[in-house]
Amino acid sequence: MLPDLDQIDERQFKALTGLTRPAFYQLLPLFSQSYTEIRLEEYEKNIDRRQRKPGGGQKGRLNTIEKKLFFILYYLKVYPTFDVLGDRFGLDRSKACTNVHRLLPVLLRALDKAQVLPARHFETVEEMRAAFAGSEALLLDATERPRQRPTDHQAQQEHYSGKKKRHTVKNSVIASLGQRILFLGYTVAGSHHDYGLLKTEFAPGQDWFATFKVWLDLGYLGFQTDYKTLELHIPHKKPRKSKANPRPTLTVEQKTQNRELSRVRVVVENAICRMKRFRALLDVFRNRIATFIDDVALAAAGLANWSLSLARATTG
Secondary structure (H helix, E strand, O other): OOOOHHHOOHHHHHHHHOOOHHHHHHHHHHHHHHHHHHHHHHHHHOOOOOOOOOOOOOOOOOOOHHHHHHHHHHHHHHOOOHHHHHHHHOOOHHHHHHHHHHHHHHHHHHHHHOOOOOEOOOOOHHHHHHHOOOOOEEEEEEEEEEEOOOOOHHHHHHHEEOOOOEEEEEEEEEEOOOOOEEEEOOOEEOOOOHHHHHHHHOOOOOOOOOOOEEEOOHHHOOHHHHOOOOEEEOOOOOOOOOOOOOOOOOOHHHHHHHHHHHHHHHHHHHHHHHHOOOHHHOOOEOOOOOOHHHHHHHHHHHHHHHHHHHHHHHHO
16 A cells, blocks of 8 residues: 655655655646646536536545655556556556546646646747747757557567667657757657658758757768758768778777767767656556557656756756
């Protein structure tokens, strides 16, 4: 059974929720407001079939808003099976599943109210520049996550990643130099190439990145011909081996430049690591509802930004 939250020490609290205690309780009012709004919307939508007002009926195990927020954060951070989750909170596994799918939209709305969710899609260049206002430098990368092997043969081929040698899904990520996740692409099958995925999200021929300094890795070769940038920083690629060049290598200057680029570009890797502190993005994803795998990634990105914003506010 879940102990009193006040009895959980600070280290364990962060290990179970992914948030510090102050970050948890600062998010709580937004979560409570979002929960009330969604319950009222559901009531008004089904008012003809309802017999009770919102809040009526038997009270469940998650009988306080603190327990509800702790429950959904615990699920994302620890990512137990519904059998284990139910045992931890004194619920039947079906009730554990129901509560996860009921509370994740509440968490997403709370993070949206906190203005920490990354952008997902841009219709115009102006819309993108407005969303990225204050960020002169952009660091681009993609992140893969393992998922269960699909039963359908076509889906198996689409989700098989030759790079990871397993079935995966992928998201594009754009981060600022301050590790804030500014953009999270929609979740797609892992067979998509990093640069091919970016081109579907930011169609070449428009000045998407013309006012930004951009850092990339070698997975985005060709970017320099398809997009304009204020500055472009991409590593030097080692030449191919040939008869004329049997031992290809980079020059000392090129190696030095690559190291300097890596010191900057590692920021986006750190931003992705902040997301993957939540084991729902690290372990093999088990849930089969189509949109849930994308919602979990969005929630983890929002929580990473939330923790970062509070940490920066605390340190001044």
